[in-house]
Amino acid sequence: MNNSDFTILIAEDEVDIAKFIKLGLSEEGYRCLVVKNGEDVFKVLEQNTVHIILLDWMMPKMKGIDVCKQLRHKKNTTPVIFLTAKDTVEDTIEGLRSGANDYIKKPFNFEELLARVETHLRLHYKIDEIIVLGDIQINISKHSVKKGDKKILLTDKEFNFLTHLIRHKGEVCTRQSIIENVWDIHFEYDTGILDVYMNAIRKKLKLEKNKLIKTVRGVGFIANDE
Template sequence: MRLLIVEDEPGISNFLKQGLEEESYVVDVAENGKNGLELALSGDYDLLLLDWMLPGMSGIEICNQFRKKFTETPIIFLTAKDTVDETIFGLQSGANDYIKKPFHFDELLERIKVQLRPKSGEHAIFTLGDITLNTNSHKVFRGSEEISLTQKEFALLEYLMRHKDSVCKRSQIIKNVWDIHFDYNTSVIDVYINALRKKLKLSTSTNYIQTIRGIGYMASEL
């Protein structure tokens, strides 16, 4: 998923960008309100992280302008303001959540995950060519044919499809699919990739799961 950070303190924005990219998010940064609003209005983002006090245009103003066009994209304010009235004002302006500086990165990460979680009753469906994966029903189809996958095969395919067209490093896959307790040098990923390719009946013309030598794998229709 793609996130936008609008923050004028380079130390904070660089720290957040590095941490979030390590969690497999795609992250852009704007250092002032004007550039932040321009990027936000492009509609390319799944979530915005807005500092309240910004040069040129405040986070509140960005939020108000952004909400005129995009009503569903989550917004989290990052700010030192901490009164009840200020919190209420920020939420009433259209923000979904609010975290006070200084904050722990792990707390922010969990707040982001909550905002990006599929809504109750909403189908989270991912596609890759003629492959469809539904995280609610836990089913995978290749065209009209249902493909039976093990729990770990499903988790691996979901991870790759969530990050379609982005290279997934082996260490990222191990951490997110098998948990960090596994040995990063294990060949288990290759075994499961081969099993997925076989079950999905991938061929040279439909090579949707590509090997990036020395790095990892990428799900792509190209």
């Protein structure tokens, strides 16, 4: 599925914040609907299929907390993410207990909001997370690797090593950072083992030495689509 297949309802009475969120999500390809009060959430839901709701806590006519409680009372399971300036632990607990799936405190970073949206869409609608490097495709959800139309069998460490490099495509991943993130070893360690795994990955994927994954001598590795 593409982002354009998903509709996000933004329930926010602060116009500038609503515009900011809508602009960012629209640029990512999502279809966005905006309402300025709690009661209109239900009107939109009656006429549209909505896949996630970004819900301000303090809104006219009906507070977000009451909107969320009513949604869950009506057996509506649409993921709800609260956006609110209410930032005490008690507020967070109340919001989650009302049936919300997540809680983001204002002011927030758009990249964090986007990541939360992607996560809840993926979990709720069981969307496969797929990352790509050239003609290599990794399905994170199914823990599978394909090169072109051919399925490639990797060990868990090889899979995690390759995934780490592709997630940081275009960046040099240092040997120590790979050991820390893939091997979970947080102290000085002989990183020579990485060359053994990289040779195995290249052999299984039938990669030329510096094709798609390049060795940066004395530093680490970098993945690029060329």
